[in-house]
Amino acid sequence: MTTHVSNKEQAKKLSELIEYYEVCNRAEGKSPKTITWYSANLRHFRSYLKNRHLPDSLDNIMGARFGKLYSRNLIDKDISFIPDNLDLITMPNQNWNLCKQMMKDPLQDLLNLPGVACAVLTKAIHRKRPNLIPVCDAIVVEDVLGTNSGKKNANTILMVMEKLRDVGQKNLQALQHIRDF
Numbered sequence: 001m002t003t004h005v006s007n008k009e010q011a012k013k014l015s016e017l018i019e020y021y022e023v024c025n026r027a028e029g030k031s032p033k034t035i036t037w038y039s040a041n042l043r044h045f046r047s048y049l050k051n052r053h054l055p056d057s058l059d060n061i062m063g064a065r066f067g068k069l070y071s072r073n074l075i076d077k078d079i080s081f082i083p084d085n086l087d088l089i090t091m092p093n094q095n096w097n098l099c100k101q102m103m104k105d106p107l108q109d110l111l112n113l114p115g116v117a118c119a120v121l122t123k124a125i126h127r128k129r130p131n132l133i134p135v136c137d138a139i140v141v142e143d144v145l146g147t148n149s150g151k152k153n154a155n156t157i158l159m160v161m162e163k164l165r166d167v168g169q170k171n172l173q174a175l176q177h178i179r180d181f
Contacts, residue, residue, distance in 0.1 A: 089168035107154035
């Protein structure tokens, strides 16, 4: 028995995959109670899809979301190139220029992953480096740069960071007052 679906085969339905998963769980020696619990949850999900008239083939369920989830997990592991103690607004200009040079290629490499654009990448990195990397979704990019192009370009992120840095430095006293308030 094979554990993967060939690209040439018709997409498997969730009901078939649930049955296959039960067989695999039995072969692995999982308890009947565990197998029943897993299967019941998967069947509940299948009913959810069916009640909303959504397709239940593996291709439709996974689709682009798999790429995004996989990429977010990879991003979480691959951001060691970004120092964790930097602040976008208060770092000296010399450090900022080095930081931009250091980040450009690795950011572009991550943007080249399937399912990763500026919004996905910056949302994932922002969780780990909130004082340095702003979220650059379509609304922010449009508002800051006046355009929403460059969804897969590291320069878009760096240009947004540059503009926000400039605004932040010009309004540093007000920002610090708000933070202290």
